[in-house]
Amino acid sequence: MKIKPCAKINLGLNIVNKRADGYHDLETVFYPVPIYDEIEIQEAPETTLEIKGQTIEGEPEKNLVMRAYRMVATRYALPPVHISLDKQIPMQAGMGGGSADCAFTIRLLNEQFRLGMSTDEMQQMAASLGADCAFFIKAVPAYAEGIGERLTPIPLDLNGYRMVVVKPQVAVSTREAFSGIKVKRPAKNCREIVMQPIDTWQEELVNDFEDSIFPQHPELAAIKQRLYALGARYAAMSGSGSALFAFFDEAPRLDDEFTDCKKWIL
Numbered sequence: 001m002k003i004k005p006c007a008k009i010n011l012g013l014n015i016v017n018k019r020a021d022g023y024h025d026l027e028t029v030f031y032p033v034p035i036y037d038e039i040e041i042q043e044a045p046e047t048t049l050e051i052k053g054q055t056i057e058g059e060p061e062k063n064l065v066m067r068a069y070r071m072v073a074t075r076y077a078l079p080p081v082h083i084s085l086d087k088q089i090p091m092q093a094g095m096g097g098g099s100a101d102c103a104f105t106i107r108l109l110n111e112q113f114r115l116g117m118s119t120d121e122m123q124q125m126a127a128s129l130g131a132d133c134a135f136f137i138k139a140v141p142a143y144a145e146g147i148g149e150r151l152t153p154i155p156l157d158l159n160g161y162r163m164v165v166v167k168p169q170v171a172v173s174t175r176e177a178f179s180g181i182k183v184k185r186p187a188k189n190c191r192e193i194v195m196q197p198i199d200t201w202q203e204e205l206v207n208d209f210e211d212s213i214f215p216q217h218p219e220l221a222a223i224k225q226r227l228y229a230l231g232a233r234y235a236a237m238s239g240s241g242s243a244l245f246a247f248f249d250e251a252p253r254l255d256d257e258f259t260d261c262k263k264w265i266l
Helices: 064-075 097-112 119-129 174-179 190-194 198-204 209-213 218-229
Strands: 006-018 024-036 038-043 048-053 081-087 142-145 150-153 162-167 234-237 244-248 262-265
Touching (some): 006 190, 064 081, 064 119, 198 234, 209 234, 218 234
Antiparallel strands (some): 024 142, 142 150, 162 262, 234 244
């Protein structure tokens, strides 16, 4: 069987507290994006992972897909399988590709082998493997708190807009992203802001990572500014970067724009 993990963007991202365990509490709205990987699982003599598309560094056994399989296999009787992962979601982009692959592997195993896991059980498994993995079990717009694992679905539909995603050849590490972050609570919660007209977002909907990352990577700030110059209703960096996204009333012409970047019009 096959399944197609989707990407996500963050509509607002506020770092509101540093915890005693070293993690940070955040507030954000996760929104699914139709850029997809593909995972196929087949029974096999032994459990293996084959990666196509983009190259993923590191040992296959440490990949979140394999870790998800091993976790499910500790609770349920699973046969050995061959897992094929076709990697198309941009990496080191703040779009949750690895987390999506993790969660969708759990979903596919549950469906393919009729394990009968509830949504809550799958979300708990996913959350133990990564902060935003739980979101992808349902992959519907949601307000996230804690480290990203406490989710509340929200009735947000942006299908009336055309979305542009631009991924430059810049990699931002998690350590780098958090190095200049300043913990603070926003004047207005992002969940409230995204339910307002999109014209209010530019002044109120903030990704805190932009303050620390844009000075280190001014080319990212320049992409955001160019998206607005092209007529974006709202533009921002997703997560800790380095992808940027924007919403337009009509699809812009990008033939001569962002020529050294990957780009999508959705």
